[in-house]
Amino acid sequence: MSEYAINKTLDARGLSCPMPSVKTALALEKMSLGEVLEVLTDDPVSKKDLPVWAQSTGNELLGIKEEEKTIKIYLKKA
Amino acid sequence: MTDQIKNKGSVTLVLFSGEMDKAIAAFVIATAAASMGMSVNIFFTFWGLNVIKKEGGLIKGQNWMQKMLNMMNYGHAKKLALSKMNMAGMGPMMLKVMMSEKKVPSLKEFIKTASELGVKFYPCEMSMSVMGLRQEDFLDECEDVIGAVSYLAIAKTSEVNLFI
Numbered sequence: 001m002s003e004y005a006i007n008k009t010l011d012a013r014g015l016s017c018p019m020p021s022v023k024t025a026l027a028l029e030k031m032s033l034g035e036v037l038e039v040l041t042d043d044p045v046s047k048k049d050l051p052v053w054a055q056s057t058g059n060e061l062l063g064i065k066e067e068e069k070t071i072k073i074y075l076k077k078a
Numbered sequence: 079m080t081d082q083i084k085n086k087g088s089v090t091l092v093l094f095s096g097e098m099d100k101a102i103a104a105f106v107i108a109t110a111a112a113s114m115g116m117s118v119n120i121f122f123t124f125w126g127l128n129v130i131k132k133e134g135g136l137i138k139g140q141n142w143m144q145k146m147l148n149m150m151n152y153g154h155a156k157k158l159a160l161s162k163m164n165m166a167g168m169g170p171m172m173l174k175v176m177m178s179e180k181k182v183p184s185l186k187e188f189i190k191t192a193s194e195l196g197v198k199f200y201p202c203e204m205s206m207s208v209m210g211l212r213q214e215d216f217l218d219e220c221e222d223v224i225g226a227v228s229y230l231a232i233a234k235t236s237e238v239n240l241f242i
Contacts, residue, residue, distance in 0.1 A: 014181045018110035022191060025113035056086070056114050 004062055004074050007035040013042045013070065020046040021053045024075065028059065031077050036062065039073040047071050086115040090236040092229070096125030096151075098158035098170055098185060104242045105188035111238070112195035119236070120192075121229045123202035126242075127209070128153040129185070130199055130217050139210030147209060155185045193219040200224045 010027045012020040020041045028037055039050065047064060050073050054061040062074035089111040093104050104120065112118045122130050131154045138148040153159075160169040174184065183191065193199070199220045201213070206223060213223055233239050 016180050016182055018106055018113065019181075019183065021113040022109050022195065025115070025195070053114060 004036050004038070006038045006074075007031060009038040009040065011040045012046070013040050015041070016043050017045045017049065021049055024050060024053065025057070028075065028077050033077055035077050037075045037077070039075065041071050041073065042069045044071075046073065050075070086117075087238070088117040088119070088232075088236040089238040089240075090119045090121065090229075090233045091239075092121045092123060092241045093126035093129060094124050095161065095242055096128040096153060096158060097161040098173070099160050099162070100242050101126070101129045101155075101158065101185055102182075102188065104240075105185065105192055107240065108192050108197050109188060109195060112192065112197050116238075118192070118195075118197040119200060119232050120197060121200045121202060121224070121232075124205045125151070127201060127205055127211065127216070128158060129155055130189070130201060130220055131155075131211075131215055132217060133157075135215065138212075138215060141210070144210030148211070151209075155189055158185070189217070189219065200229070202226075202229075 008027060008031060010023055012023050015023065020039065020043055024037070024039055031037060051061050054075055058078055060076040060078050062076055065072040089107065091104050091108060093101060095101070108118045108120060128151065133154045133156065136149055136152055137145050139145045158170065160173065163169040177184065201216050201220055201223050203223045203225045
């Protein structure tokens with residue numbers, strides 16, 4: 001279980017740059033303000049790119065967790 | 079994207095090259111920028127026009143020189159050479175396999191994604207008339223055919239401008 005109330009999970013595992021950001025943008029677009037998206041990725045670049053993506057799109061990065069190869073990134077739509 | 083906010087900036091690319099590797103580089107930047115909410119325009123000129131050509135139609139053009147050029151330059155998103163190590167078509171074939179193993183989208187998929195994200199494609203009027211190409215030779219995703227002045231008007235207001 002996670003400490004965040006997740007509204008949607010996006011499984012972007014196996015995808016490489018820039019698709020995790022693209023899929024995140026498309027997923028978040030369909031969500032409402034304040035909702036939380038969990039992005040699962042195994043692309044190491046996403047760990048750097050998605051926080052930058054969140055900053056430049058004005059969405060909030062709640063946190064990043066790593067479980068073995070899977071990186072979990074929590075974003076709140078703002 | 080529909081709820082695109084204008085102040086997130088804009089990217090304008092000129093795609094002059096008609097090789098698969100360079101086109102993919104352009105589309106990686108285009109889709110990444112679009113995902114950040116930036117407005118993205120790609121101006122396709124000269125060899126770059128091949129990237130947005132429809133499949134089929136080997137003979138195009140009005141005179142024999144245009145027809146010869148279009149025959150020898152036949153290509154579309156699924157049929158483009160590499161700028162290095164083309165090896166008579168072996169290179170692109172191998173690269174496509176290597177890319178799909180890493181789940182990198184193909185150029186065709188990149189074009190579809192870019193279009194869904196609201197990236198605008200503009201074919202260049204002058205190259206089209208030199209090569210004897212018409213708007214119907216290009217993918218339906220394309221916007222209007224524009225000239226250098228219209229391109230510059232867009233480029234002038236873009237923060238990121240690249241010539242590929």
